[in-house]
Amino acid sequence: MRNTAVAGLAFFVxxxxxxxxxxxxxxxxxxxxxxxxxxxxxxxxxxxxPPIEAAAKTWREDTEVSDLASRLAARRTPTETAQKLIEDFxxxxxxxxxxxxxxxxAGVYDKLDRERGEVIAxxxxxxxxxxxxxxxxxxxxxxxxxxxxxxxxxxxxKELSDDLQWEMRVFEERRKAMTFVCETPALIEQxxxxxxxxxxxxxx
Numbered sequence: 184m185r186n187t188a189v190a191g192l193a194f195f196v197x198x199x200x201x202x203x204x205x206x207x208x209x210x211x212x213x214x215x216x217x218x219x220x221x222x223x224x225x226x227x228x229x230x231x232x233p234p235i236e237a238a239a240k241t242w243r244e245d246t247e248v249s250d251l252a253s254r255l256a257a258r259r260t261p262t263e264t265a266q267k268l269i270e271d272f273x274x275x276x277x278x279x280x281x282x283x284x285x286x287x288x289a290g291v292y293d294k295l296d297r298e299r300g301e302v303i304a305x306x307x308x309x310x311x312x313x314x315x316x317x318x319x320x321x322x323x324x325x326x327x328x329x330x331x332x333x334x335x336x337x338x339x340x341k342e343l344s345d346d347l348q349w350e351m352r353v354f355e356e357r358r359k360a361m362t363f364v365c366e367t368p369a370l371i372e373q374x375x376x377x378x379x380x381x382x383x384x385x386x387x
Contacts, residue, residue: 215310216365222303224296229376232383233281235289242286242293247272252290255378256298262374266381273385281386288382292375299371302364309361316354323347 214220226235242248251272255265269287276283327343 213307213310213314215306215313215361218365218369220303221368222300224299224372224375226292229372229379230288230292230383232288232379232386233285235285235292238282238285238289239293242290245283245286248283248286248290252287252294255287255291256294256374258370258374262377265378269378269381269385284382284386288379291378291382295371295375295378299368302367302371306361306364306368309357309364313354313357313361316350316357320347320350320354323350 212220242252251268254260255268260268272287273280273284323343324347327340327347330340330343
C-alpha cells in the first residue's frame with residue numbers, strides 16, 4: 184500500500200506542474216515563474232532625467248562614483264540609507280554635481296541591470312533543471328508501477344519507493360524555493376526605481 188501511495192503522490196505532484204502556473208507565451212522557454220519573463224529593463228520606464236549615454240561611458244573612471252554605485256546597488260544597503268548617501272553625495276559634488284549624479288545613476292543602472300540579467304539567466308537554468316528532474320520522476324514512478332504490476336520482491340519495491348520519495352522531496356523543496364527567487368527581478372526593479380527617483384530628485 185505504501186508503495187502505491189508514493190507512486191500516486193508522484194503522479195499528483197507531477198500533474199500539478201502543468202497547472203501550477205498560468206500558460207506562458209511561447210517565447211518563455213524554460214522560464215519557471217508565474218511572473219511573465221521580461222528579459223530587459225526599459226530605461227525610459229525608470230528614468231525621466233537627462234540622457235545618460237555619455238555618463239554610461241565614464242562612470243567607472245570616477246572612483247568615488249564607482250564605489251558609491253556598488254554600495255547603492257547592494258540590496259544589503261537599506262533603501263533609506265541609500266537615499267541618505269545620495270543626498271550627501273549630491274551636497275559634496277560641487278560644480279560637477281549634475282555630471283557626477285548622472286554618472287552615479289549610470290553606474291547604479293548598469294550594476295542592477297546586470298544583476299537582474301544574471302538572476303533571469305539563473306531562473307532559466309533552474310527551470311530547465313526542474314523540467315529534467317520532473318521527467319526523471321515520471322520515469323522512476325513508471326518503474327515503480329511496473330515493478331508493482333510484475334509483483335517484484337518487497338526489497339526491490341522498497342528501494343524504488345524510497346528513491347522516488349527522496350527525489351520528490353528534493354523536487355518540492357526546489358519548487359518552494361523558486362517561489363521566492365521568482366520575486367527577485369521585480370525586487371531589483373523596485374530598488375532601481377527608488378534609487379532613480381532619489382538621484383533625479385537630487386538633480387532638481
